[in-house]
Amino acid sequence: MLRLAISSLLKRLPAQKALAHCDGPCGVYDPASARISAEAVLSMTKKLLALTPPEGKDSSEWATYNNTFSRFVAVKEEQAQETKKELLILWTDYFKPEHLASFPDLHDTFWKAAKLCSACKVNIDQSKTEELMAAVEKVHHMFWKSKGRSDSWTTAS
Amino acid sequence: MLRLAISSLLKRLPAQKALAHCDGPCGVYDPASARISAEAVLSMTKKLLALTPPEGKDSSEWATYNNTFSRFVAVKEEQAQETKKELLILWTDYFKPEHLASFPDLHDTFWKAAKLCSACKVNIDQSKTEELMAAVEKVHHMFWKSKGRSDSWTTAS
Amino acid sequence: MLRLAISSLLKRLPAQKALAHCDGPCGVYDPASARISAEAVLSMTKKLLALTPPEGKDSSEWATYNNTFSRFVAVKEEQAQETKKELLILWTDYFKPEHLASFPDLHDTFWKAAKLCSACKVNIDQSKTEELMAAVEKVHHMFWKSKGRSDSWTTAS
Amino acid sequence: MLRLAISSLLKRLPAQKALAHCDGPCGVYDPASARISAEAVLSMTKKLLALTPPEGKDSSEWATYNNTFSRFVAVKEEQAQETKKELLILWTDYFKPEHLASFPDLHDTFWKAAKLCSACKVNIDQSKTEELMAAVEKVHHMFWKSKGRSDSWTTAS
Amino acid sequence: MLRLAISSLLKRLPAQKALAHCDGPCGVYDPASARISAEAVLSMTKKLLALTPPEGKDSSEWATYNNTFSRFVAVKEEQAQETKKELLILWTDYFKPEHLASFPDLHDTFWKAAKLCSACKVNIDQSKTEELMAAVEKVHHMFWKSKGRSDSWTTAS
Amino acid sequence: MLRLAISSLLKRLPAQKALAHCDGPCGVYDPASARISAEAVLSMTKKLLALTPPEGKDSSEWATYNNTFSRFVAVKEEQAQETKKELLILWTDYFKPEHLASFPDLHDTFWKAAKLCSACKVNIDQSKTEELMAAVEKVHHMFWKSKGRSDSWTTAS
Numbered sequence: 001m002l003r004l005a006i007s008s009l010l011k012r013l014p015a016q017k018a019l020a021h022c023d024g025p026c027g028v029y030d031p032a033s034a035r036i037s038a039e040a041v042l043s044m045t046k047k048l049l050a051l052t053p054p055e056g057k058d059s060s061e062w063a064t065y066n067n068t069f070s071r072f073v074a075v076k077e078e079q080a081q082e083t084k085k086e087l088l089i090l091w092t093d094y095f096k097p098e099h100l101a102s103f104p105d106l107h108d109t110f111w112k113a114a115k116l117c118s119a120c121k122v123n124i125d126q127s128k129t130e131e132l133m134a135a136v137e138k139v140h141h142m143f144w145k146s147k148g149r150s151d152s153w154t155t156a157s
Numbered sequence: 158m159l160r161l162a163i164s165s166l167l168k169r170l171p172a173q174k175a176l177a178h179c180d181g182p183c184g185v186y187d188p189a190s191a192r193i194s195a196e197a198v199l200s201m202t203k204k205l206l207a208l209t210p211p212e213g214k215d216s217s218e219w220a221t222y223n224n225t226f227s228r229f230v231a232v233k234e235e236q237a238q239e240t241k242k243e244l245l246i247l248w249t250d251y252f253k254p255e256h257l258a259s260f261p262d263l264h265d266t267f268w269k270a271a272k273l274c275s276a277c278k279v280n281i282d283q284s285k286t287e288e289l290m291a292a293v294e295k296v297h298h299m300f301w302k303s304k305g306r307s308d309s310w311t312t313a314s
Numbered sequence: 315m316l317r318l319a320i321s322s323l324l325k326r327l328p329a330q331k332a333l334a335h336c337d338g339p340c341g342v343y344d345p346a347s348a349r350i351s352a353e354a355v356l357s358m359t360k361k362l363l364a365l366t367p368p369e370g371k372d373s374s375e376w377a378t379y380n381n382t383f384s385r386f387v388a389v390k391e392e393q394a395q396e397t398k399k400e401l402l403i404l405w406t407d408y409f410k411p412e413h414l415a416s417f418p419d420l421h422d423t424f425w426k427a428a429k430l431c432s433a434c435k436v437n438i439d440q441s442k443t444e445e446l447m448a449a450v451e452k453v454h455h456m457f458w459k460s461k462g463r464s465d466s467w468t469t470a471s
Numbered sequence: 472m473l474r475l476a477i478s479s480l481l482k483r484l485p486a487q488k489a490l491a492h493c494d495g496p497c498g499v500y501d502p503a504s505a506r507i508s509a510e511a512v513l514s515m516t517k518k519l520l521a522l523t524p525p526e527g528k529d530s531s532e533w534a535t536y537n538n539t540f541s542r543f544v545a546v547k548e549e550q551a552q553e554t555k556k557e558l559l560i561l562w563t564d565y566f567k568p569e570h571l572a573s574f575p576d577l578h579d580t581f582w583k584a585a586k587l588c589s590a591c592k593v594n595i596d597q598s599k600t601e602e603l604m605a606a607v608e609k610v611h612h613m614f615w616k617s618k619g620r621s622d623s624w625t626t627a628s
Numbered sequence: 629m630l631r632l633a634i635s636s637l638l639k640r641l642p643a644q645k646a647l648a649h650c651d652g653p654c655g656v657y658d659p660a661s662a663r664i665s666a667e668a669v670l671s672m673t674k675k676l677l678a679l680t681p682p683e684g685k686d687s688s689e690w691a692t693y694n695n696t697f698s699r700f701v702a703v704k705e706e707q708a709q710e711t712k713k714e715l716l717i718l719w720t721d722y723f724k725p726e727h728l729a730s731f732p733d734l735h736d737t738f739w740k741a742a743k744l745c746s747a748c749k750v751n752i753d754q755s756k757t758e759e760l761m762a763a764v765e766k767v768h769h770m771f772w773k774s775k776g777r778s779d780s781w782t783t784a785s
Numbered sequence: 786m787l788r789l790a791i792s793s794l795l796k797r798l799p800a801q802k803a804l805a806h807c808d809g810p811c812g813v814y815d816p817a818s819a820r821i822s823a824e825a826v827l828s829m830t831k832k833l834l835a836l837t838p839p840e841g842k843d844s845s846e847w848a849t850y851n852n853t854f855s856r857f858v859a860v861k862e863e864q865a866q867e868t869k870k871e872l873l874i875l876w877t878d879y880f881k882p883e884h885l886a887s888f889p890d891l892h893d894t895f896w897k898a899a900k901l902c903s904a905c906k907v908n909i910d911q912s913k914t915e916e917l918m919a920a921v922e923k924v925h926h927m928f929w930k931s932k933g934r935s936d937s938w939t940t941a942s
Binding site (some may be wrong): 025026027028029030032033036039040043044047068071072075079151154156157 | 339340341342343344346347350353354357358361382385386389393465468470471
Binding site for chain 5 (some may be wrong): 810811813828832936939942
């Protein structure tokens, strides 16, 4: 039992030291940033799936359809990029070598989440955006667990 | 009359003090920045309204139409965003509490102008872009009046 | 009483219509974005206040001090700018004319909050950053109230 | 004389054709953008020259000096970059081969102006920023002459 | 022969002095940056030319076509802009007045290359992108010659 | 032996399929982008180490020192960020699950390289920048090996 106590103590120590070497000067990390942009990707994907091209050749109907479509794709693209950026900040700056013990699938989790961001850009695919939301939720729980907190998962919409 | 003179004197004093606390370190404000991008929004909107989708299914005609349409929407979007940004710099950094006496509709003017920028993004609507130009012209006159100048309104095109 | 019921009904109707005209195509708004960057401003300000210039003329000590100082100021600047941007998105895109009835100090609240962002850039002033945090918390409560939710205020650090 | 008339006619024709092929889709060019940022460079340079380092070792005095210095350098840098960008948009997008006849020193004017932007970044040198203002004024006159207008040169400060 | 030796010596000297005054503080210039983005422009242009609009009115087929088309145009635009930016860094910051003797067509080369970047944005035109690649290759050889190296031209794809 | 041949064949097949699903629409990847910015980080670090603060209290000497120091730190910061961004594009978009067989240390290599980018921001430490150059060189060799090429490692300076 002493062994266990020591080992758990040792596990905490390097983490605290790591915080001291933390390169993100502000030290404020929050997976909510990734969650908010992932929600936007999901929302844009649904809105894009609901759009229908005009029946005829009316210029003004095509203009409305194309203006909306173009803007929605651009927002989806930008927000998927933002989600990827926010996830990679957590992976490269927040998580430290000593976290690998608690989260042996750390690299794989982030790699797949980043690839899902790309997939949401390439396609208009609601199931991919839902997989992305699930990946961000997994990161949310890993992150707060590593901080010794258990913040619940809430979304804006 | 003395009272009036003193009151007008007092009105000027806080404004000068305000300049000394000005947070925009360069202190160079010019509503021409908002005007130039609003002109671009107007120009793009007109050009978008003039585009017509191809009659048939020719890939290369559709490519030309879509390339031009996509770029024009992106420029309209970016320039409407730029107009909003430049307007909000004036509202948040240049205008000070003491200006509210001379311009009691200050907040409302900027709020509506900012919302017009958004409306020009959502739609391809020439009358909205003309309303935006009028809003920017109103800001131009408020701004130069607050500086004791009366620069005339000229556009690039 | 019927009158009251109708009036409260009418109040809700325009709000729903407004959502339909919402210009932010994704419709995902969350004041957490402003809160996260405001926390970073507070953190950087505290860290800047804790830095001390080297005693002597040692180049390498000055290099360390200046490198850290320069980076911290840049992050404070960027995060204060981000806070302002996120607040103004809520003011210009989320809040609609019908919200003015419930929040008559809407414009004033956002104007002061935006000016606090600027003040946090100009100075290294912990009390200003705490005022900014309070302003963002006020916006948090206004926002969720307007959505009929009462999400509690939690911070990352 | 007929020859001269024809040649001057021909000179105008390609210019008009060129406008039709103009790649800047909005077609709105205005040297005021370069002028506003060049004014900011001049303003920041003057403000930097007026700063003095603290006498002693007081941390808080050094913090104030360094915060202000760092921010002013960053704004000078950004605005000099912006001036260069706006000048190069005119050089690469607005001016066309047929303008070379009227402005044989076109390339040299822009090359030197761009290099002045860099010089204003490298140094805190008021005479360089005044040379930059003069270069931007020269571009202003070339530009409006090429459009058949003679807008006067006014500055914001 | 002595004359030739001296002249070649003199040619080298100002160049070395110029490097000492170099305004790009890092002094690391590499035309590979322009080449990589020009390759991306070429690749996107080919991919855009290969896209065909759907035969019928199927919403989901149009969504796929439009999502892909919109993204490809945006990447072409961004990469053509990046190519222009990288070329102009070489023109305004790396090349110095003393290089004009060895490269009398320096200005013309960069002006035409910059205009080709714009042409690649306006059109979906493979021959223009190939002209751009040739222009970037010319710059590559000028650049390495000016450094006394003769790096061969290799592409990523 | 047949088994080996088939297995090596299978290894190649998914890789080709993967390219077809590649999310980076242009498909142009080149580790030279990461190398160029890493060289800039190394160069700025050396230049920062060579700077010395003024002996006395002369405002203008301090202004020169601070202007140069501030700019060099900003460029170091920006280029380290750029290096990280370019590395992570390779990790998240270019490398596919089937590459893990050939490069079992793929994740670890990129994680450490990304963390080195951060370390080069936090410190002015030449040995860290040299470790970063080595990490980028390792990525260079992994990348070209995965493409079946063996491009040699050359630097710009």
